Amino acid sequence: MTDTAQYGFDTLQVHAGARPDPATGARQTPIYQTTAYVFRDADHAAALFNLQEVGYIYSRLTNPTVAVLQERIATLEGGAGAVCCSSGHAAQILALFPLMGPGRNVVASTRLYGGTVTQFSQTIKRFGWSAKFVDFDDLDAVKAAIDDDTRAIFCEALANPGGYITDLDAIAPIAEEAGLPLIVDNTSGTPYLCRPIDYGATLVVHSATKFLTGNGTVTGGAIVDSGTFDWSASGKFPSLSEPEPAYHGLKFHETFGPLAFTFHSIAVGLRDLGMTMNPQGAHYTLMGIETLSLRMQRHVENAVKVASWLETHPAVEAVTYAGLPSSPYHERVARICPKGAGALFTFALKAGYEACVKLVDSVELFSHVANLGDTRSLIIHSASTTHRQLTPEQLEAAGAAPNVVRLSIGIEDADDLIADLDQALAKATA
Numbered sequence: 001m002t003d004t005a006q007y008g009f010d011t012l013q014v015h016a017g018a019r020p021d022p023a024t025g026a027r028q029t030p031i032y033q034t035t036a037y038v039f040r041d042a043d044h045a046a047a048l049f050n051l052q053e054v055g056y057i058y059s060r061l062t063n064p065t066v067a068v069l070q071e072r073i074a075t076l077e078g079g080a081g082a083v084c085c086s087s088g089h090a091a092q093i094l095a096l097f098p099l100m101g102p103g104r105n106v107v108a109s110t111r112l113y114g115g116t117v118t119q120f121s122q123t124i125k126r127f128g129w130s131a132k133f134v135d136f137d138d139l140d141a142v143k144a145a146i147d148d149d150t151r152a153i154f155c156e157a158l159a160n161p162g163g164y165i166t167d168l169d170a171i172a173p174i175a176e177e178a179g180l181p182l183i184v185d186n187t188s189g190t191p192y193l194c195r196p197i198d199y200g201a202t203l204v205v206h207s208a209t210k211f212l213t214g215n216g217t218v219t220g221g222a223i224v225d226s227g228t229f230d231w232s233a234s235g236k237f238p239s240l241s242e243p244e245p246a247y248h249g250l251k252f253h254e255t256f257g258p259l260a261f262t263f264h265s266i267a268v269g270l271r272d273l274g275m276t277m278n279p280q281g282a283h284y285t286l287m288g289i290e291t292l293s294l295r296m297q298r299h300v301e302n303a304v305k306v307a308s309w310l311e312t313h314p315a316v317e318a319v320t321y322a323g324l325p326s327s328p329y330h331e332r333v334a335r336i337c338p339k340g341a342g343a344l345f346t347f348a349l350k351a352g353y354e355a356c357v358k359l360v361d362s363v364e365l366f367s368h369v370a371n372l373g374d375t376r377s378l379i380i381h382s383a384s385t386t387h388r389q390l391t392p393e394q395l396e397a398a399g400a401a402p403n404v405v406r407l408s409i410g411i412e413d414a415d416d417l418i419a420d421l422d423q424a425l426a427k428a429t430a
């Protein structure tokens, strides 16, 4: 598929980036299970190594199966290019890598996936980077947190664990005015529900582990580059605007224009950090994306049904799902994710910690796992699992109070999911 502009989302999720295999005519994208590629001759090899010609050298950098997935994700997100990598967490490091340096910081939303909070508050310090966490509903606080060392603004579109939608319409102009790239984690939204680049995001990151693959088989990640950011305007992004010593002084922005970030992430990021996606993983994710819109429609439909039912249950204190009219973020659905508020949400029981533990032990159809975005419905009690090291105050701040349970609603029959929760709630509160 060459001209993608004329096609709708459902067509692009099946076809974008793919073409019949030039060697065999194979209609499905082959898994190119190879480490290296034969050079035509020494001149060809030299041109590839100098980035004068685009082609395949070694699968740590590029692979034809992974390349199809990159083009497909870039197309669905409306970006200029994309780079796939080994996990969602790898995507976050790769996204920050060309922007940051010792002493630099990222201004990040307080409402992030728990693993991202740990990566940003602890691990990136080892690189001399830091994160400043602020409430992204407080626009003045976001502006005030930006200083001369800030190199990126980071948030999730539909924030994990649920009920929160970032007002990208309000955040993107703040990043633009500050001359900083806005990075949006769109894992929970997927490009079917939300396209952050349409609102002004510079980069979109994904954990392909979740809804993109959709069935709990793969660990993978992606970074989509909008291609719209001027990396040379401020002098703040020398990795992209200044001569790169490892490529004979090549300047990425000057040479590759809107694909500067994408080329840098492959030629320097993957080359030297090595967080590569394997071709088998790319194949599974391509399979998953073929049905993305169909699955997301059902995920959302089921989430609305289950959340609405839970809200009326006498044992339930509260349900935080932006798809419910009772949510303070309900107004943002029509603006930011008009096809639905995703399939992740939390609910609180009137009874406390022990009842939640009994609940996760009593479900039969829901699986008690630390994952989300699966065809199967998943449940977790954060306070006794992923967040058990936190203090009561930290639990409250993370939206993971002792009586809160998180659901990731799958694509099963909604009536069966409700029946399962009904019997488990009866046991938990008996």
Ligand SMILES: *Cc1c(COP(=O)(O)O)cnc(C)c1O
Pocket: 087, 088, 089, 090, 113, 115, 116, 156, 160, 185, 187, 188, 206, 207, 208, 209, 210, 219, 220, 221, 372
């Ligand atoms: C799971 C997740 C990540 C991390 O992705 P991995 O593939 O597990 O490394 C990052 N952000 C969000 C929103 C996630 O749900």
